[in-house]
Amino acid sequence: MSEETKGSxxxxxxxxxxxxxxxxxxxxxxxxxxxxxLLSTAEYGVFNAxxxxxxxxxxxxxxxxxxxxxxxKYRYKEEFDRYNSGCILLVxxxxxxxxxxxxxxxxxxxxxxxxxRVVVNVLLLDSFGTALIQFFNVYVGIYxxxxxxxxxxxxxxxxxxxxxxxxxxxxxRDDRATGRIFGxxxxxxxxxxxxxxxxxRKAAPVLNPEQVRFAVGYSLPMIPHGIxxxxxxxxxxxxxxxxxxxxxxxxxxxxxxxxxxxxVTANSLGNVWGPxxxxxxxxxxxxxxxxRSSRFAYGMLLFSGMVMLxxxxxxxxxxxxxxxxxxxxxxxxxxxxxxxFLYTFPSGVEYYYEKTKYIALGTGxxxxxxxxxxxxxxxxxxxxxxxxxxxxxxxxYFLFHCLIARRIQKECVFEMGKLLxxxxxxxxxxxxxxxxxxxxxxxxxxxxxxxxxxxxWLEREFAFLGKLKSRIMK
Numbered sequence: 001m002s003e004e005t006k007g008s009x010x011x012x013x014x015x016x017x018x019x020x021x022x023x024x025x026x027x028x029x030x031x032x033x034x035x036x037x038l039l040s041t042a043e044y045g046v047f048n049a050x051x052x053x054x055x056x057x058x059x060x061x062x063x064x065x066x067x068x069x070x071x072x073k074y075r076y077k078e079e080f081d082r083y084n085s086g087c088i089l090l091v092x093x094x095x096x097x098x099x100x101x102x103x104x105x106x107x108x109x110x111x112x113x114x115x116x117r118v119v120v121n122v123l124l125l126d127s128f129g130t131a132l133i134q135f136f137n138v139y140v141g142i143y144x145x146x147x148x149x150x151x152x153x154x155x156x157x158x159x160x161x162x163x164x165x166x167x168x169x170x171x172x173r174d175d176r177a178t179g180r181i182f183g184x185x186x187x188x189x190x191x192x193x194x195x196x197x198x199x200x201r202k203a204a205p206v207l208n209p210e211q212v213r214f215a216v217g218y219s220l221p222m223i224p225h226g227i228x229x230x231x232x233x234x235x236x237x238x239x240x241x242x243x244x245x246x247x248x249x250x251x252x253x254x255x256x257x258x259x260x261x262x263x264v265t266a267n268s269l270g271n272v273w274g275p276x277x278x279x280x281x282x283x284x285x286x287x288x289x290x291x292r293s294s295r296f297a298y299g300m301l302l303f304s305g306m307v308m309l310x311x312x313x314x315x316x317x318x319x320x321x322x323x324x325x326x327x328x329x330x331x332x333x334x335x336x337x338x339x340x341f342l343y344t345f346p347s348g349v350e351y352y353y354e355k356t357k358y359i360a361l362g363t364g365x366x367x368x369x370x371x372x373x374x375x376x377x378x379x380x381x382x383x384x385x386x387x388x389x390x391x392x393x394x395x396x397y398f399l400f401h402c403l404i405a406r407r408i409q410k411e412c413v414f415e416m417g418k419l420l421x422x423x424x425x426x427x428x429x430x431x432x433x434x435x436x437x438x439x440x441x442x443x444x445x446x447x448x449x450x451x452x453x454x455x456x457w458l459e460r461e462f463a464f465l466g467k468l469k470s471r472i473m474k
Contacts, residue, residue: 035180036254038168041322043177044250045241050115050181052230052238054127059226061098061124062091062131066138068218070278071354073142075214081203084139087215088132088196089205095128119178122185129188132195141271149271152191159187221356228360228367232393233340235367236386239374248383251322255329255387258314259337262307266300266341277348286413293345294418295461301422301429302454304338308433309447312440327437329387335430336391339398339423345414346398346405358404366397391430395423 036044065087076083102124106117115123133156140148164183172179199205237256241249273296280289307314311330315323350359370393377385406412436443 034165036318036323038165039176039180039250041247041250042245043180044253045237045246045248046177047180047184048237048249048253049241050119050123050177051184052235054123054130055230055233056227057123057127058130058134059223059230061095061127062135063094063216064219064222064226065091065215066131066135067222067351067356068215069135069138070142070274070351071218072211072214074278074282076211079211081199082206082208083211083215084135085199085203085205086207086211087135088199089207090212090215091128091131091135092196095124098124119181122181125189126181126185129185129190129192132192133188136195136198137271142275144272144275152194156187156191159190160184163187218354218356221360223360225356225360225363228363231367232363232370232390232397235371236374236378236390239371239378240383240386243379244383251326252329252383252386254318254323255315255326255333258307258311258318258326258330259333261314262300262304262334262337262341265303266337266344269296270344273344274348274351278352281349281352281413286411289413290415293413294415297342297345297419297422299454299458299461300338300341301426302450302457304334304426305429305433306447306450306454308334308430309436309443309450311433312437312443325384329384331430331433331437332387332391335426336387336394338426339391339394342398342419342423343394343401345419346401349405349409349413350401353408355404355408358408359401362400362404363397365400366393369393369396398423 039047068087069084072083073080099121102120103117106120110117110120133152136152137149160183163186164180167179167183168176172182233256237249237253240252277289280286308331311334312327315327315330347359350356350362370389373389373392374386377389402412402416432446433443436446
């Protein structure tokens with residue numbers, strides 16, 4: 001495959017992932033006004049606390065095996081399908097162990113967890129399904145098969161919405177948070193069944209000892225890394241719920257929903273950035289990496305700035321009056337999320353060289369800082385302080401991993417001067433958006449100017465309109 005053809009394939013996949021994820025998120029955003037009205041702020045907080053636990057447990061139950069796939073593809077080549085099937089079997093066996101242990105010891109932790117035994121079992125099954133969905137998404141991302149990703153994602157999103165609304169309005173009218181939990185879990189389990197069939201049809205499941213050692217050895221350090229990421233992105237909601245109240249946790253969770261506009265864009269493009277980065281690292285094309293990573297970072301800076309400028313209107317549109325205070329948290333969360341995106345550059349070096357212990361170390365340090373800052377400021381300054389502790393810790397998160405990547409690579413494969421300049425610009429954009437929070441005309445004017453400039457920059461860098469015209473003229 002020529003470099004031009006490969007580049008075109010990567011761009012198509014990036015566009016496909018982004019557009020598809022926007023369609024899916026569009027569906028999710030349409031449901032935000034729905035669920036913010038079907039659920040009280042307290043029930044919204046309970047469900048989001050459940051999601052926070054789920055994002056931890058899916059790593060534990062799934063052993064974070066999805067993180068090993070990019071390296072396993074280069075290591076096992078023709079045996080890659082066999083490796084994947086063995087990983088699926090390993091996750092199933094691990095799920096059974098978790099179900100046995102959690103039911104056996106439920107009397108010891110049930111009261112502290114705040115969930116019934118039934119919900120705990122649903123949580124484990126939901127975590128299992130989520131682990132396999134993540135495994136499948138990484139697998140198809142390696143081959144830029146965004147259509148397969150979209151098919152599964154559309155099913156999951158639509159089934160989640162339909163079943164949640166049905167259960168809340170019928171069987172769980174008096175316990176709507178639990179209805180939302182079941183509506184979230186059942187489609188994930190159904191998707192897991194399809195994924196098992198998909199991989200086992202390709203190759204019969206066998207636990208090859210050498211492959212198991214590699215998979216577990218590579219992935220286990222990623223569990224504390226993943227848990228630390230959850231602490232960074234979700235644990236503040238649990239702390240708000242326990243320290244202040246469920247309603248405040250619901251409002252803060254709503255602010256994170258607005259941030260997902262940026263997060264889904266970064267994750268979509270990251271699905272193709274990761275495999276492309278591996279290819280360029282293997283070919284030692286460091287100058288190409290430096291150039292493309294800076295362009296990527298600049299584009300995300302422009303987009304993040306537009307979301308910050310338009311965040312008050314997004315809050316008003318998506319939620320009722322009970323959620324209006326979320327607008328004070330959205331801007332610092334989005335600014336912090338930009339640093340979370342920047343982290344993916346240095347962490348790619350750590351993944352490539354299989355230095356997963358270092359990844360866990362850097363993320364763990366940032367998570368520890370986050371817990372300490374939240375413990376100090378949430379109780380004294382209110383739940384909105386968590387947005388600013390998130391901003392600070394994500395900036396440290398990015399810096400920690402930059403230092404680790406530099407130590408591993410012995411040279412920087414990114415243009416750090418530009419990345420730090422973009423970091424400062426993100427902070428200035430956030431400060432400006434906060435200052436203009438109540439000045440809608442000024443914000444809208446800046447938003448329009450930024451949008452026009454962004455379109456001009458995209459056309460200059462990627463010539464989208466020219467490519468579209470050439471396709472139409474064929």
